[in-house]
Amino acid sequence: MNIFVRMAKGLRRLLQDGTINYTCDVCGREVFGGERICAHCRERLPVPRVVCPVCGRRVEEEGVCASCKQRRPVPNMVRSRFAHEGDALRLMLRYKGGERYLAQTFALELLPLLEAFPRPDALVPVPMTARERRRRGFDQARLLAERLSAQSGISVLCAAEKTRETAQQKTLSRRERETNLRGCFRVADRKCVRGKRLLIVDDIYTTGATADEFASVLLRAGAAAVDVITVTSVPSQPTHSMPPKDTSDGTSRTK
Numbered sequence: 001m002n003i004f005v006r007m008a009k010g011l012r013r014l015l016q017d018g019t020i021n022y023t024c025d026v027c028g029r030e031v032f033g034g035e036r037i038c039a040h041c042r043e044r045l046p047v048p049r050v051v052c053p054v055c056g057r058r059v060e061e062e063g064v065c066a067s068c069k070q071r072r073p074v075p076n077m078v079r080s081r082f083a084h085e086g087d088a089l090r091l092m093l094r095y096k097g098g099e100r101y102l103a104q105t106f107a108l109e110l111l112p113l114l115e116a117f118p119r120p121d122a123l124v125p126v127p128m129t130a131r132e133r134r135r136r137g138f139d140q141a142r143l144l145a146e147r148l149s150a151q152s153g154i155s156v157l158c159a160a161e162k163t164r165e166t167a168q169q170k171t172l173s174r175r176e177r178e179t180n181l182r183g184c185f186r187v188a189d190r191k192c193v194r195g196k197r198l199l200i201v202d203d204i205y206t207t208g209a210t211a212d213e214f215a216s217v218l219l220r221a222g223a224a225a226v227d228v229i230t231v232t233s234v235p236s237q238p239t240h241s242m243p244p245k246d247t248s249d250g251t252s253r254t255k
């Protein structure tokens with residue numbers, strides 16, 4: 001093999017494994033000391049200040065969000081590193097678009113968040129079908145789980161599979177998503193799951209329909225407890241968590 005090809009490959013691997021980094025993953029500016037995100041960009045990333053203790057979405061006021069009050073998610077607890085907006089959203093789109101090295105960046109961001117959970121026995125990526133994997137070119141949740149595993153020492157468990165294609169979730173309502181997903185996951189080896197505390201790993205927490213369906217399947221297969229960790233989550237809509245609007249102008253938010 002040509003020496004330059006080998007060097008380029010070595011460098012790319014070094015970059016992907018996160019052992020060395022030269023530029024900020026967000027803005028591309030030079031960084032030092034192996035940082036992956038520069039101080040300027042870090043400050044601008046949408047880390048929620050107050051989150052719902054159940055679904056982990058950003059909320060306006062402390063306490064369980066309106067959506068969780070109305071209908072509790074199946075997993076015990078969900079936590080996400082960023083709100084799904086701004087630079088975090090752009091990073092996620094790049095990752096899903098094929099910039100795989102970002103899995104390492106995300107894993108490093110998720111690592112401190114692991115402390116919010118009782119220590120899991122295993123990380124379980126949300127599975128995708130072989131066809132979905134071919135279309136995307138890689139399995140984004142699995143790669144994320146593998147990188148997080150390397151950082152945390154918690155093993156990855158791929159005991160489940162996705163048995164059929166599901167329609168694009170984006171345009172569907174909550175109810176349609178549930179119907180769309182029903183029965184699409186299957187645990188191949190129940191023994192691996194039984195009695196275990198599992199942490200589902202995914203890229204984005206949107207309506208929670210995927211996490212609910214997958215967690216239900218794991219619980220039915222005998223898992224002791226199921227939590228969820230994702231990189232980004234769509235913030236809770238403040239309009240749902242706020243009391244009905246006062247009709248008098250400008251006084252609706254005073255209490």
Ligand SMILES: [Zn+2]
Nearest residue numbers: 024027038041
């Ligand atoms: Zn930057």
Ligand SMILES: [Zn+2]
Nearest residue numbers: 052055065068
């Ligand atoms: Zn909530």
